[in-house]
Amino acid sequence: MKTNYKIVIGVVALIVILWVALGYxxxxxxxxxxxxxxHVGKQITDHTLTSQDGRKLSFSDLRGDIIxxxxxxxxxxxxxxxxxxxxxxxxxxLGSKKDRVDVLFITIDPERDTKEKLAxxxxxxxxxxxxxxxxxxxxxxxxxxxxxxxxxEAVKSDTDYLMSHTSSVFLVNAGGEILLKYPQQMxxxxxxxxxxxxxx
Amino acid sequence: xxxxxxxxxxxxxxxxxxxxxxxxxxxxxxVREVPEGISTSALYxxxxxxNSENDxxxxxxxxxxxxxxxxxxxxxxxxxxxxxKLDELDIPxxxxxxxxxxxxxxxxxxxxxxxxxxxxxxxxxxFRNAGNKEVTAVVRGFKKSE
Numbered sequence: 570m571k572t573n574y575k576i577v578i579g580v581v582a583l584i585v586i587l588w589v590a591l592g593y594x595x596x597x598x599x600x601x602x603x604x605x606x607x608h609v610g611k612q613i614t615d616h617t618l619t620s621q622d623g624r625k626l627s628f629s630d631l632r633g634d635i636i637x638x639x640x641x642x643x644x645x646x647x648x649x650x651x652x653x654x655x656x657x658x659x660x661x662x663l664g665s666k667k668d669r670v671d672v673l674f675i676t677i678d679p680e681r682d683t684k685e686k687l688a689x690x691x692x693x694x695x696x697x698x699x700x701x702x703x704x705x706x707x708x709x710x711x712x713x714x715x716x717x718x719x720x721x722e723a724v725k726s727d728t729d730y731l732m733s734h735t736s737s738v739f740l741v742n743a744g745g746e747i748l749l750k751y752p753q754q755m756x757x758x759x760x761x762x763x764x765x766x767x768x769x
Numbered sequence: 770x771x772x773x774x775x776x777x778x779x780x781x782x783x784x785x786x787x788x789x790x791x792x793x794x795x796x797x798x799x800v801r802e803v804p805e806g807i808s809t810s811a812l813y814x815x816x817x818x819x820n821s822e823n824d825x826x827x828x829x830x831x832x833x834x835x836x837x838x839x840x841x842x843x844x845x846x847x848x849x850x851x852x853x854k855l856d857e858l859d860i861p862x863x864x865x866x867x868x869x870x871x872x873x874x875x876x877x878x879x880x881x882x883x884x885x886x887x888x889x890x891x892x893x894x895x896f897r898n899a900g901n902k903e904v905t906a907v908v909r910g911f912k913k914s915e
Contacts, residue, residue: 646811646877647842648850650801651870654911686806693804694911718849733851736844752848754871 603767605760606740606749613745616711618675621688621700628745635670635765636741640717642678642732643690648753649674652736653694655756660695662762666769672698677719677734679708680727715739715747742768793818793860793899798906800833800890801870805883812837812875812892812906813868818860818899825897826858831906833890835879842871852876860896886910 617627628636637656641649653674660667674691676682679702687700702708712719712735719734736753738761748768751761798814812831818824829837839855858873860866868874875892884890888908893901 643807644809646801646809647840647852647870647874650803650911657911689804689806718847722851723854731852733849735848736850737848752844753850754844 604749604764605757606751606764609739609747609750611714611747613714613741613747614710615745616707616714618701618703618707618711619684621684621691621702623684626699626701628741631671632745633743635743635768636673637670637761638673638675638715638739638741639736640675640677640712640715640719640734641736642676642734643682643686644678645732648736650694652738652753652756653691653698655758656698656738657694658758659761659765660697662758663765666766667697669769670765673701674698675701675708675711677708677712677717678732679703679705740764740768792820793824793896793902795894795902795904798892798904799909800877800884800888800906802884802886802908802910803880808878808880810834810877810880810884811840811870812877812890813870814875814904814906815865815867816860816894817865818862820898821862822898823862824860824899826860826894827897828895829875829892830895831877831890831892833880833882833884834877835881836877837892838876838878839873840876841873857897884908 613628615627615629617625620626637659639652639656641652656672660670660672663670672695674687676687682702684700684702687702691698691700717735719732722731722733724730738751738753738756739747740749740751742748749764794817796815796817798812800812801810803810812829816826826839829839831837839858840852841855842850842852844850858866886908890906890908892904892906894904895901
């Protein structure tokens with residue numbers, strides 16, 4: 570009789586656990602469906618890079634904020650300025666909520682993009698945007714973490730070349746997880762701002 | 770009576786002038802403003818070929834950049850944006866080709882002076898058949914560019 574009692578309790582406990590887990594998963598799936606961006610769901614490593622004003626900045630320093638991350642280079646005439654202009658529009662959409670959102674522009678051309686050059690380029694789009702550079706090794710590690718690819722093209726000399734690169738914008742949530750990805754061509758400021766508002 | 774005829778002829782002349790659709794027409798030319806110290810930018814414009822024969826844009830010269838190249842931005846299936854230099858850009862007969870952000874553009878390399886919103890920049894476009902066409906492009910700040 571005692572054994573039967575234990576089995577019943579065990580089965581009930583199992584059902585409760587499964588029910589809670591399934592419910593949680595369904596809520597999670599529903600949340601993912603609600604977002605405009607593509608779900609990524611990857612925890613990032615705490616990288617440290619150098620900002621345009623010479624400060625060392627780690628992702629953990631920004632923990633608690635939403636972070637929008639874009640990889641590019643300052644000699645980029647077309648895609649990077651277009652993306653940064655759209656990031657600025659997202660900022661404008663957010664109004665006062667933008668205080669809880671950081672925008673990072675990480676160079677994939679650290680050989681040419683010094684912090685001085687980033688200081689001329691990045692704040693032009695918004696004074697609060699942060700340009701980041703580092704050693705080629707440091708940049709490679711961050712880019713790998715975001716699954717960002719880049720390589721030189723049309724090389725004419727050591728200083729005259731183009732860069733091909735992943736141009737998506739990534740949304741890192743307050744817990745340091747790369748939650749969403751927006752390919753450059755689907756960077757709709759209103760919709761991205763909508764995703765951010767759901768997370769704030 | 771002579772006055773009426775004069776007015777009629779004048780109206781006809783204006784109408785015919787307005788309808789002149791021959792040649793290669795360039796419109797909506799603008800250059801992306803860049804902060805001082807940044808030496809690359811892009812020229813965008815629209816080219817309409819009203820001729821009965823195909824044409825090609827061969828080269829571009831401006832007074833503000835060391836060189837100008839025809840480039841095409843594309844995004845591959847992995848989300849990588851890349852630029853390809855074009856030796857020439859086809860402008861088919863009776864078609865309009867638009868050079869816009871995120872697509873085909875004239876890359877300006879080695880900008881030698883500060884360019885700011887509202888500045889006017891002269892550019893000369895060389896076509897295979899239509900020859901040289903001069904155009905004035907207006908510099909647009911990023912808020913007006915997107």
